[in-house]
Structures are given as structure tokens and as C-alpha cells.
Amino acid sequence: MEKPAYARVLLKLSGEAFAGNGTSVDVDTTTAMAHEIAQVHADGVSLAVVVGGGNIWRGKVHEAAGMERATADYMGMLATVINALALQDSLERIGVPSRVQTAIAMNAIAEPYIRRRAIRHLEKGRVVIFAAGTGNPYFTTDTTAALRSVEVGAEAILKATKVDGVYSADPFKDPSATRFTQLDYLRVLELGLEVMDSTALTLCMDNGVPIVVFDMNVPGNVRRVVFGDPIGTTVSRSTARVNGEGVTHA
Template structure:
């Protein structure tokens, strides 16, 4: 079966790294997650990753504590760097060459983000993890994912979640929530479905970048998606 998506950007929330914990990083779950990523890497897919920092610090929580919004967002960006390094370590223990590129310069631990260099890493068979968001406050890591996916000319943006896709209402609260297999960007925005923030959705829409929303906890989902199988939901 031929690959449908040869270059992807995987958007992971910081909370995804918690596994079943309440805080921080669950090494066992991160190892399982890296097995899924390696499985797709081994069949020749070029993979970039954007990771959040909500398992350590969320900028929006910082503002609720009374911090200045920009300061809180910068703290959240630094949390994403910690997660990126943890993910890099886990991937390299599985013999997957990985580079962390940070939008905030910190040369001792990560390369500065340069678009052409990122693309070159992908072409050379390295996984690239984008850390520190866009480098600017007031932007979410969802927007970072959409921006970086457009910059590297990804075929697909994958939004990893804990549910099976996009529902017409919160499936955690409403047992009768319906899974929407395919939906347009405008419908997601107009119905205010909590897929991504509107800035991220608009970026994807303007660049005709499809978004796959899927359950990262179900083994094999990532592999099925790159082969074009019917998994989760697609926005296009």
C-alpha cells in the first residue's frame, strides 16, 4: 500500500506526555508513544513534531495567578523545551536520529529554528522537534503547529488527542455525542468546535493544509493515517 502522506507534522499536547499521571512526564507512556512514531519513521515518513508544555506550565494558568500574559507565555514556551528534550532522549534511545529546534535561542541544548535547516534535517531522515512555540507570546502551540507545518510544506497536520476525533459536542460529558468523520475548516470555526484555536485553523485553511484529529492512545493509528486509512476525523 503506497504512502498517502510522506511529510507530516504531529502536534502533541504537553498533557499527552503525562500518560495516566496528574503532572509531569510518564516515561512508560513516552516510550510507547515513541514506538508509534518510530513505526511510521521506519517506513520512510518525514516527521516533524510540535509539543506543548501544559504538563509542566500553561501560560493561561499563569495569567490566572496574576502573572503578566507575555511573561506567563514565555514560561510556557520554556516548558515545551523541557518536553522536547525528553521526547528527543526517548526517540534516540530507540535509534531514531532527532533534532530539537527552538524558536527561543538556547544553543547549549537546541538548534535555533531556521526553516531551510529544518527541511534539510527532514530530507536527511531526522525527526525534527520544534520547541518554544513561535518564540512570541500570545500564540498557542496549535498555531505553532499550523505555522511550522505550512513552513516545511507538510502534507498533513496531525492533532493527537485522547478521543477518537472531532465530535459535535464534548464526548466526555455527553454520551450521545456524534463523531464527525469529515468537516470543513469553516464549519469547525462556525460551530466553535474545540479542535484548534481560530488562528491555527485559519492558517491551515489559507494554506490548504488538511488536519487529522485522532486518538494517540490507540496503537497503530498513526501508521493507519499515513496510509490514508479511515481513522479519526479530517478537516479540509
């Protein structure tokens, strides 16, 4: 029987993913994401999730109007909790046990983030959803994903996006943009590609955590990535360099 390529992964979901084609939290979209996670869970893969909050709160807009950065960031952290609870509800309704852990204590609705407890939940077959970022302003949810993946021993970060990988330019604006199939961490930094912010990328590089960027909108893609199918773009330590660039193109 086919075996997964990874025993434990961390799935990074942007806040925009929860909105579907609208705003806030779209029920059908959240349900679809839950079913994608359920497929992987049924295969016995240990899975954690980090969620963003951009569908509810965009701090940069308010910062531009004069809001203090720390205040905007804390409000963004609260937005991630709403998305985490919505995803938990969708998972529980289809029979997938899950726990929400928050970096900011709010004991009435979620567990506080405790690393050893999170690992124990994963060992027991529960999906753990990490919310409220790192609990500190000035850090993105990308950095949260990198940090939590290292803390719980995830073998890869699965970054779900609306495109099928990392491109040399914005494929929606530049028809000549080419898609990378593999990239080295350092090459991502050199090219200034928007895979993850530099803090998150460096943390992954230092700890050897590969990042797989793929299109979440294609049904079954989460499972394909977990089973090692060559879709999307993989960012990792290069074992060989192609044309001195350390990358290959699709």
C-alpha cells in the same frame, strides 16, 4: 507494496500527552510515543513534531492570579523544550535520529529554528521536534503547528488527542455527542468546535493543509493515519457538501 498517503507530516502532541495518567513527564508514555513515531519513520515518511507544555506549566492559572500574559507564555514555551528533549532522548534510544529546534535561542541544548536547516534534516531522514512555540507570546502551540507545517511543506497535520476524533459536544459529558468523520474548515469555525484555535485553523485553511484529529492512545494509530486509514476526523476543504452542512457523521 502499500504506500503512505502522505510523504511528509507534522505531528502535534499536547503537553498532557507526555504526562500519561500522572503529571510532568511519564517515561513509559514518552517511550510509547517514540515507538509510534518510529513506525512511521521506518516507512520512509518525513516527520516533524510540535509539542505543547501543559503537563508542566498551565499559564492561565497564573494569569488569573495576576501574572502578566507574556511572562506566562514565555514560561510555557520553556516547558515545551523539556518535553521536546524528553521525546528526543526516547527516539534516540530506539535508533531514530532526531533534532530539537527551538524558536528561542538556547544553543547549549538545541538548535535554533532555521527553516532551511529543518527541511534539510527532514530530507536526511531525521525527525525534527519544534519547541518553544513561535518564540512569541500570545500564540498557541496549535498556531505553531500550523505555521511550521506550512514552512516545511508538510502535507497534513496529525493532531493527537485522547479521543477518537471531533465531536459535536464533549463525549465525556454528553452521551448523545456524535463524531464527525469529515469537516470543512469554515464549518469548524461556524460550529465553534475545539479542533485548533481560529488563528491556526485559518492558516491551515489559507494554505490547504488538512488536519487529522485522532486518538493517540491506540497503538498503531499514527501509522494508520499516515497510510490513509479512515480513522478520526479530517478537517479540510470540502469537495462535496452533505445535506448542505459540509460534514458527515460516523
